[in-house]
Amino acid sequence: MARLSCLINTATASEDRNSELSRIGKELDNLSAECMERDDPEIHAEISRIVREWKDYLDVRTIRKGGKRIVWRHHSHAINASETLDGRSAILCTYP
Numbered sequence: 001m002a003r004l005s006c007l008i009n010t011a012t013a014s015e016d017r018n019s020e021l022s023r024i025g026k027e028l029d030n031l032s033a034e035c036m037e038r039d040d041p042e043i044h045a046e047i048s049r050i051v052r053e054w055k056d057y058l059d060v061r062t063i064r065k066g067g068k069r070i071v072w073r074h075h076s077h078a079i080n081a082s083e084t085l086d087g088r089s090a091i092l093c094t095y096p
Contacts, residue, residue: 013086021057021074024050028060032070035062043070057082 027050035043040062047060047070057079060072 014083017057017079017082017086020054021079024054024058025072028070028072035068035070043068 028047031043031046031050038046043062047062051058051060057075058072059075060070063069063071
């Protein structure tokens with residue numbers, strides 16, 4: 001008979017996500033400060049490298065009006081939706 005268990009540890013999931021989004025924000029701000037010296041393909045490649053799997057949580061754009069820069073914001077609805085699953089893991093055990 002299989003058993004299903006649910007493990008809950010909400011503290012670390014939220015802290016990890018917030019820490020990672022903060023790090024990404026700092027890197028994007030740094031890239032924005034130096035993007036005048038870079039060409040567009042290089043900037044977009046660097047944005048992809050920085051954001052990686054967190055792209056669903058962020059909106060990142062390059063703006064050329066008034067000088068080239070990067071603007072970004074959090075997708076609060078995606079962050080709020082992920083908080084409902086924070087620290088919850090379902091484990092199925094088939095060992096009797």
